[in-house]
Amino acid sequence: MKLKGLMTLIIAAAAMVPTSAWAFCGFYVGGAGAELYADATQVALMRDGTSTVLSMANRYSGPAEDFAMVIPVPQVLMQDDVKTLNESLFAKIDQLTAPRLVEYWEQDPCQPDYYLNNVNDGGNNANNANNANNANNVVVEAQFEVGEYQISILSSDDSTALETWLTDNSYNIPSGAAPFFEPYIQSGMYFFVAKVDITKVKTVNGQTVLSPLRFAYQSDDFSLPVRLGMINSQGKQDLLIYILARNQRYDVSNYPNVTIPTNIEVIDEVRNNFGTFYESLFARTIAENPKAVVTEYSWNASTCDPCPGPTMYEEDFLTLGADVIPGADFQYDWVITRLHARYGKDDIGEDLVFKKAEPIVGGREFYDEDGNIEKRGLPGSVNNFQGRYIIRHPWEGEVMCDDPIYKRWGGPDGSLDPTTSANLSPNSTGAEVFPDTSDVADLVEEDVPEINVVAQAGNGGGNSGTGDGSKGDPGCSSSSVATGVPLSILVFLGMLGFARRRRD
Numbered sequence: 001m002k003l004k005g006l007m008t009l010i011i012a013a014a015a016m017v018p019t020s021a022w023a024f025c026g027f028y029v030g031g032a033g034a035e036l037y038a039d040a041t042q043v044a045l046m047r048d049g050t051s052t053v054l055s056m057a058n059r060y061s062g063p064a065e066d067f068a069m070v071i072p073v074p075q076v077l078m079q080d081d082v083k084t085l086n087e088s089l090f091a092k093i094d095q096l097t098a099p100r101l102v103e104y105w106e107q108d109p110c111q112p113d114y115y116l117n118n119v120n121d122g123g124n125n126a127n128n129a130n131n132a133n134n135a136n137n138v139v140v141e142a143q144f145e146v147g148e149y150q151i152s153i154l155s156s157d158d159s160t161a162l163e164t165w166l167t168d169n170s171y172n173i174p175s176g177a178a179p180f181f182e183p184y185i186q187s188g189m190y191f192f193v194a195k196v197d198i199t200k201v202k203t204v205n206g207q208t209v210l211s212p213l214r215f216a217y218q219s220d221d222f223s224l225p226v227r228l229g230m231i232n233s234q235g236k237q238d239l240l241i242y243i244l245a246r247n248q249r250y251d252v253s254n255y256p257n258v259t260i261p262t263n264i265e266v267i268d269e270v271r272n273n274f275g276t277f278y279e280s281l282f283a284r285t286i287a288e289n290p291k292a293v294v295t296e297y298s299w300n301a302s303t304c305d306p307c308p309g310p311t312m313y314e315e316d317f318l319t320l321g322a323d324v325i326p327g328a329d330f331q332y333d334w335v336i337t338r339l340h341a342r343y344g345k346d347d348i349g350e351d352l353v354f355k356k357a358e359p360i361v362g363g364r365e366f367y368d369e370d371g372n373i374e375k376r377g378l379p380g381s382v383n384n385f386q387g388r389y390i391i392r393h394p395w396e397g398e399v400m401c402d403d404p405i406y407k408r409w410g411g412p413d414g415s416l417d418p419t420t421s422a423n424l425s426p427n428s429t430g431a432e433v434f435p436d437t438s439d440v441a442d443l444v445e446e447d448v449p450e451i452n453v454v455a456q457a458g459n460g461g462g463n464s465g466t467g468d469g470s471k472g473d474p475g476c477s478s479s480s481v482a483t484g485v486p487l488s489i490l491v492f493l494g495m496l497g498f499a500r501r502r503r504d
Contacts, residue, residue: 042090043224044242046321047250047354050218053321057090057212069149070166070173071192072184074219076141076153084147084211089319093242095309097297097338099260099387100363101274102306105412106395109404137161141190147211148200154191162191184225216324222250225351226343239341243354244320246333249298249383253355255341256292259377260285260387262363265445268391277389280440281451286342288451293352297338298360298383305364306388312336335383363388365409376450 046053138161142153156162159181166173171193194213202209224241243250251257261281270277285294301312317334341352361380367373377385392409440448441456448455 042240044320046244047222048325050220051325053216055085055212055214055320057087069194072189073192074189075217076190077215078142079144081215082146083214085214085319087209087212099278100306101389103391104409105393107408107410109395109399109406110401138165148197149194152193154193159185223351223353226348227351236342236344241339243337244334247335249335249337249357249359250354251295251357252293252352254350254353256289258289258292259295261448261450262387263373263375264448265390266443267445270443277443284440284451291347294340296340296387298385301334301336302332359383360385
């Protein structure tokens with residue numbers, strides 16, 4: 001049987017958790033109707049040739065009871081194919097790729113030796129069990145333990161038999177799940193079933209933390225199934241995907257692609273609630289581009305500008321899969337692309353299929369010959385794109401020279417580096433996020449024509465970072481793009497999280 005792309009899904013009992021913009025694509029289900037809230041999931045995919053290494057992390061809160069996860073996979077996985085990871089790596093990736101809020105101060109117009117960066121396009125760039133359940137047409141292909149997970153790999157040619165097997169083995173799945181399994185069974189998928197012993201899971205500040213799981217597989221297809229996650233969808237869900245590939249950006253081939261509007265000047269109050277601003281911007285972007293997958297970041301993973309935290313190092317790439325990809329341990333050529341989708345039952349008809357994409361630039365302190373800062377994703381020779389949002393403070397001191405140079409931006413007190421903060425997702429901050437109702441037009445200092453926003457707060461089209469007739473130069477910073485990820489997080493296709501029912 002030909003094995004298609006990998007898919008993960010999360011399924012659970014119906015309507016147990018309040019709908020939220022941060023909802024997982026399913027629910028964790030506990031025994032006796034207990035509610036578990038899965039509010040944040042991240043997926044990292046390292047791709048090289050036909051090799052894919054998938055890592056996923058999620059967070060949940062609820063009663064400390066055993067539960068399980070079921071993930072359709074394209075091949076039989078053995079113990080050496082599966083690892084648990086430290087959750088701190090996902091927090092690091094989140095910080096690196098998150099949308100930036102930068103704060104600039106205009107430098108002294110009379111400063112003679114002001115440092116100007118070169119502006120260019122590049123930047124910095126187990127044992128095989130073979131146990132058959134003949135009655136249900138379900139075969140246990142392998143069983144092993146990894147960390148807190150007790151893992152079984154299942155195969156079946158009958159979706160009803162698979163549903164029955166899961167129910168008979170104390171997985172509390174929604175009734176009627178069989179039709180959702182059928183397309184993946186027909187595609188030759190296997191099913192990765194991981195029971196979790198909560199007694200082996202650590203708790204941080206009262207929050208149970210599951211170890212991220214990583215597994216590797218081979219497939220000509222590069223896709224991420226999301227349809228199974230719709231089995232119990234209660235509303236819109238967010239999916240956040242990081243794709244790592246050598247000198248290569250990816251987007252999707254079967255849905256519209258759009259880049260997040262970037263280099264937008266915002267009102268000073270955004271400093272106090274950057275997350276609200278970004279959620280408003282993302283929601284408007286999706287409203288103007290229905291069913292689109294949004295590129296929020298694409299940059300060399302070993303560099304950034306501005307940097308809200310550390311970049312990725314050789315050990316990070318090895319952890320995410322370079323250790324099993326021949327010749328893939330060189331740390332300086334990995335591009336990380338951050339994609340963000342928001343969808344509901346009526347928005348998704350196909351799984352996400354990825355394709356190679358040309359490099360893009362945007363979100364840097366770069367100006368054209370007319371003094372206008374770059375505003376959106378543009379073709380480039382390398383990937384330098386990020387979601388970057390700006391607060392500027394014009395010079396207010398005395399001008400004591402005959403030939404002042406305005407519009408040179410840096411940090412406070414004459415320093416060259418602006419202040420930078422990142423909009424981290426709830427899985428990194430632990431915050432609970434609710435749908436935002438703010439109007440982005442009230443939060444920006446300038447129009448955003450690509451999403452039909454007319455500024456209500458500022459000058460309605462002016463840009464304090466561009467020339468105003470005064471003698472000026474580009475700002476102090478030439479950056480490598482870091483795409484911002486909305487405070488959002490994802491719903492991942494499919495990790496289906498099921499809770500194990502206790503037998504009486």
